[in-house]
Amino acid sequence: xxxxxxxxxxxxxxxxxxxxxxxxxxxxxxxxxxxxxxxxxxxxxxxxxxxxxxxxxxxxxxxxxxxxxxxxxxxxxxxxxxxxxxxxxxxxxxxxxxxxxxxxxxxxxxxxxxxxxxxxxxxxxxxxxxxxxxxxxxxxxxxxxxxxxxxxxxxxxxxxxxxxxxxxxxxxxxxxxxxxxxxxxxxxxxxxxxxxxxxxxxxxxxxxxxxxxxxxxxxxxxxxxxxxxxxxxxxxxxxxxxxxxxxxxxxxxxxxxxxxxxxxxxxxxxxxxxxxxxxxxxxxxxxxxxxxxxxxxxxxxxxxxxxxxxxxxxxxx
Amino acid sequence: xxxxxxxxxxxxxxxxxxxxxxxxxxxxxxxxxxxxxxxxxxxxxxxxxxxxxxxxxxxxxxxxxxxxxxxxxxxxxxxxxxxxxxxxxxxxxxxxxxxxxxxxxxxxxxxxxxxxxxxxxxxxxxxxxxxxxxxxxxxxxxxxxxxxxxxxxxxxxxxxxxxxxxxxxxxxxxxxxxxxxxxxxxxxxxxxxxxxxxxxxxxxxxxxxxxxxxxxxxxxxxxxxxxxxxxxxxxxxxxxxxxxxxxxxxxxxxxxxxxxxxxxxxxxxxxxxxxxxxxxxxxxxxxxxxxx
Numbered sequence: 296x297x298x299x300x301x302x303x304x305x306x307x308x309x310x311x312x313x314x315x316x317x318x319x320x321x322x323x324x325x326x327x328x329x330x331x332x333x334x335x336x337x338x339x340x341x342x343x344x345x346x347x348x349x350x351x352x353x354x355x356x357x358x359x360x361x362x363x364x365x366x367x368x369x370x371x372x373x374x375x376x377x378x379x380x381x382x383x384x385x386x387x388x389x390x391x392x393x394x395x396x397x398x399x400x401x402x403x404x405x406x407x408x409x410x411x412x413x414x415x416x417x418x419x420x421x422x423x424x425x426x427x428x429x430x431x432x433x434x435x436x437x438x439x440x441x442x443x444x445x446x447x448x449x450x451x452x453x454x455x456x457x458x459x460x461x462x463x464x465x466x467x468x469x470x471x472x473x474x475x476x477x478x479x480x481x482x483x484x485x486x487x488x489x490x491x492x493x494x495x496x497x498x499x500x501x502x503x504x505x506x507x508x509x510x511x512x513x514x515x516x517x518x519x520x521x522x523x524x525x526x527x528x529x530x531x532x533x534x535x536x537x538x539x540x541x542x543x544x545x546x547x548x549x550x551x552x553x554x555x556x557x558x559x560x561x562x563x564x565x566x567x568x569x570x571x572x573x574x575x576x577x578x579x580x581x582x583x584x585x586x587x588x589x590x591x592x593x594x595x596x597x598x599x600x601x602x603x604x605x606x607x608x609x610x611x612x
Numbered sequence: 613x614x615x616x617x618x619x620x621x622x623x624x625x626x627x628x629x630x631x632x633x634x635x636x637x638x639x640x641x642x643x644x645x646x647x648x649x650x651x652x653x654x655x656x657x658x659x660x661x662x663x664x665x666x667x668x669x670x671x672x673x674x675x676x677x678x679x680x681x682x683x684x685x686x687x688x689x690x691x692x693x694x695x696x697x698x699x700x701x702x703x704x705x706x707x708x709x710x711x712x713x714x715x716x717x718x719x720x721x722x723x724x725x726x727x728x729x730x731x732x733x734x735x736x737x738x739x740x741x742x743x744x745x746x747x748x749x750x751x752x753x754x755x756x757x758x759x760x761x762x763x764x765x766x767x768x769x770x771x772x773x774x775x776x777x778x779x780x781x782x783x784x785x786x787x788x789x790x791x792x793x794x795x796x797x798x799x800x801x802x803x804x805x806x807x808x809x810x811x812x813x814x815x816x817x818x819x820x821x822x823x824x825x826x827x828x829x830x831x832x833x834x835x836x837x838x839x840x841x842x843x844x845x846x847x848x849x850x851x852x853x854x855x856x857x858x859x860x861x862x863x864x865x866x867x868x869x870x871x872x873x874x875x876x877x878x879x880x881x882x883x884x885x886x887x888x889x890x891x892x893x894x895x896x897x898x899x900x901x902x903x904x
Contacts (some may be wrong), residue, residue, distance in 0.1 A: 441707030461852045466859060466869045472844035473823040479795045480800060497780070498792060498823040498842065505793055519780045519789040519820070524847070543785045544700045555786050602797050604755070608790040609699075609750030 299363055303354065304565065307346055310339045347564050350514070352546050356522060358514040359454075359493045363568035365575065366425075367394055367409035367452045370492065373575035374582070375400055375407070381441075384433035387467065392423045392459070393431030395438040397447070401583060406442035408435045408503060409452035409492075429472040432502050436476050439483060448486040448586055451503045456521050459501030473502040475593035480505040481605070482598055486589035488582060490560070491515045491547075492567075493512065495525075506603050508585045510570035511547040512578075513562040518545035518554070555608070557585075616729045644668050645717060660878045664694050669835050671815060673716065674723035674740035678772050682736060687727035691758055695719050696751040702783040711790055712743040713845065721753040721776075724759040729771065730886040732893070737765040738773040739821065746774075747781035748821050753791025756825055759881045760809075761799035769808035772884060774826040779819020792824035799828045813863070813872065814838050831888055832883070833895070834863035841866075 310421050319326045329513050350358070371378050375398035382389040395408035396495075410427055413419030419534045435451075442449045458469050480487065480503075487506035495517030496506065511517060519525075522540040523533045530539075544550075547559045563570035589597065642653045646682060660680055661670040672680070699707045713719060727736050737759050739746045748756075756772070764769045780788040786869035802809060810830035813822075816839035820856035823842055826832075841861035849856055859865050865870050866872045876884050879901070 369817050373728065377895055442837045462852065462856070462860065465841050465843065465848065466865075468827075468869065468871050470822040470825045471820075471871055473842065474792075474796060474825075475826045477793055477824060478800050478828055481793065481797045482800065497789065498820060501789055502823075503793055503833065508866065518785050519782060525782050525849075542700065543782075545785065550786060554784065587790075601802075605790060605793040608785075608794060609696075609753055609787045 299568070301354070301357060303346060305470050306479050307339060307342045310335060310342060314339065343564055344421075345605055347380070352538070352540040352543075353522065355514045355546055356494075356536075356540050358566040358568075359512075361566055361568045363571075364454075364493055365571050367407075367411045367454060367492070367566055369571065370409075370452055370578065371398060371407055373572060376402065376422065376577045377407075378407070381438055381447075382434075384430040384437060386433060387430045388430050390423075390431030390434060391421055392425050392427040393435055395435055395490065395602055398450075400450075400579075400586070404445075404447050405450050405586075406438055406447045407450045407452065408438055410455040410503075412493075412500075413455060423459060425455055426457065427455065427499065428459050428461070428464045429467040429469050432458070432472045432476050434500050436479060439480060439487075439546050443483045443485050446485060446502075448488065448590065449506075450482070450582060451489045451506065453489060453491050453500050453504055454493035454515075455496060455499050456494050457496040457524075458466065458502065460536075470498075473498040477500040477505055479588050481602060483599060484594035485593075486586065486597060487601075488585055488589070490578065490582075491517045491556070494521070494577075496521045501598070505601070505605070507597055508582055508587070510558050510560055511556045512552060512560045512567060512574075513547055513565055515547055516540070516545040517550055518543045620718055623718075625805045626642065642670075657734050662878050667836070669815065669837060671741050671774070672878075673742060674738035674773075675719060677738040678723065678725075678727070678736065678880075679774075681771070681885065682727040684729065687725050689723065689725040690762065691724060692719055692756060693757050694751050696784075697748060698783070700783065700785050700788055702785075705783040708744055708783070716740055716742045718743055720751040720755065721746050721748070722755045723753050724770070725852075726762070726766075726821075729882070729889060731752070732886070734889070735759050735770045736766050736772075737770070738777045738842065741775045741816070744781060744783075745850060746776035746816075746821070746825075747779065748791050748795075749781035749784040749788050750791060752781075753788070753794050756791075756795045757798040760795075760802040760825075763807060764802045764805055767805070767807060769810070769889060771810045771812065772810040772825065773814060774817045774827070775824075776817055776819065776821035779821045779823065788822065795825040796828055798813065799825050803828075807812065808889075810883065810888055812876075813840050813866075816828055816840070816846055820843065832872045833874055833876045833884065834857045834866060835878060835881075836863055838863040838874055840871070866902065 321328050326507050378398040380396040394411045398407045410425045412425030413422040489506035489509045490503050491511040497520045522536040525539040526535040527533050552555045563573050567574040642651050644663040649665040649667035662670050722739050724737040809829045811826050813834040863875050879891045
């Protein structure tokens with residue numbers, strides 16, 4: 296990838312550049328190129344459809360990792376009217392790889408949580424590349440319990456390759472924390488909306504991913520582990536990640552078929568990064584619609600249905 | 613005779629035999645990987661697969677766990693016929709399943725059933741590392757969940773011996789990940805009824821199994837030196853690009869960091885489980901009478 300352009304998009308991007316040039320020419324020199332522009336435009340459109348309608352699972356994984364893909368805080372900024380960030384797990388420290396707080400969605404208070412990737416190298420280092428430590432998950436759980444206390448719905452925006460694999464993370468019980476989150480989230484008496492916005496990797500995603508509705512962006516991926524790790528474990532070769540992505544059935548389309556997710560949120564053609572605002576608005580509409588459905592249900596019924604949903608997964612006999 | 617053996621053969625090949633009875637050499641001898649002592653295999657098996665020189669705990673198959681911990685002939689296996697397929701169509705998975713079935717004599721990586729331990733009726737489960745590394749796919753998830761549901765319905769305690777190298781089973785992708793949710797929920801519903809769950813973590817208990825039902829027990833015991841953790845040591849090493857401290861993710865590390873209640877040697881395990889069951893017994897048909 297060069298300057299945020301993928302190899303497979305190059306012909307399209309070059310065409311788009313040419314169109315832009317002609318437009319500038321028309322404006323600057325007053326020569327009418329509108330016919331040429333129209334021809335090129337239609338060619339670009341068909342190229343766009345052609346390229347983006349047959350993306351491989353691995354290409355989707357790369358789109359999900361695009362450096363300009365919206366982060367959790369981007370969505371919070373674009374979707375919610377107001378946001379007050381809450382920090383810390385009350386045990387060790389505040390984990391910058393996980394953010395959370397209270398936000399207003401069309402006037403109604405909700406609790407939003409989600410892993411936060413960095414915007415650039417410096418930010419990424421500060422945020423540990425969006426890989427949370429146990430305290431990050433503990434913070435998320437604290438905020439979710441708080442949401443339950445005040446009857447606020449929970450919105451979990453998930454974009455995480457996995458929980459951080461480090462010495463301190465293991466010392467502080469990464470596995471135990473994930474299990475604890477899964478257990479407690481399953482029984483929370485408020486509506487929980489989860490959205491896989493980019494990457495959904497392993498227990499690190501599931502630890503904030505138990506909900507009443509699981510939505511997934513068109514080019515997001517969600518699986519038992521990242522394609523690289525799968526390739527490493529099964530074939531001892533991370534270069535086979537593309538092959539692993541194929542085998543893991545990790546795309547939104549696969550997951551909808553398996554009833555793991557409820558809805559695919561369409562992305563702007565080429566990926567969410569190509570039109571951030573439209574992306575955020577599409578997601579906002581879906582959040583409001585699902586929230587409205589969930590809020591009419593009594594809490595006990597909500598939890599019973601949630602448990603039933605997971606109980607049915609993998610029953611194939 | 614021993615001298616001849618030492619001189620001629622440096623290594624002994626260890627191949628799992630039928631019915632997964634642990635480290636059995638093709639020959640009569642097994643070499644301890646910890647202290648390099650050459651052990652008479654029959655003696656080793658009699659010693660619960662523990663080296664009598666350095667007390668290294670070899671891995672143990674699921675059926676051997678049943679034989680070791682439960683009262684003889686008390687075990688009634690549940691859901692033996694539960695067999696999964698290859699839901700994702702993952703290449704090579706069927707072959708792996710078939711091979712594991714052959715070498716372990718199990719239908720899946722998890723063995724569950726009802727039995728008695730020192731007279732206490734309970735639901736017992738054991739994960740067998742010999743079956744695709746003791747990983748959790750849909751069948752293991754389902755069997756573990758059903759075990760807890762059965763225990764809940766009959767108001768029985770659960771003892772679960774876990775071992776799982778990779779945790780979740782890669783070949784079943786997202787379906788495998790979701791078993792973490794399913795099993796954790798089954799554990800919690802059992803727990804909410806005031807019933808006891810004791811987990812025994814054995815070498816290795818990692819990833820998805822550790823990050824779900826294995827660490828949600830009321831009492832967590834671990835065998836000495838068992839590898840316990842979320843991310844595999846190789847992944848951690850590659851991520852942080854430095855050598856891992858010795859003893860990293862071993863049972864003693866987990867104990868020091870507050871992640872397990874106690875480390876129990878295998879030969880003491882049955883006694884300790886009996887004590888714990890006794891502490892939670894209120895006499896007679898206790899579990900039926902206790903209420904919540």
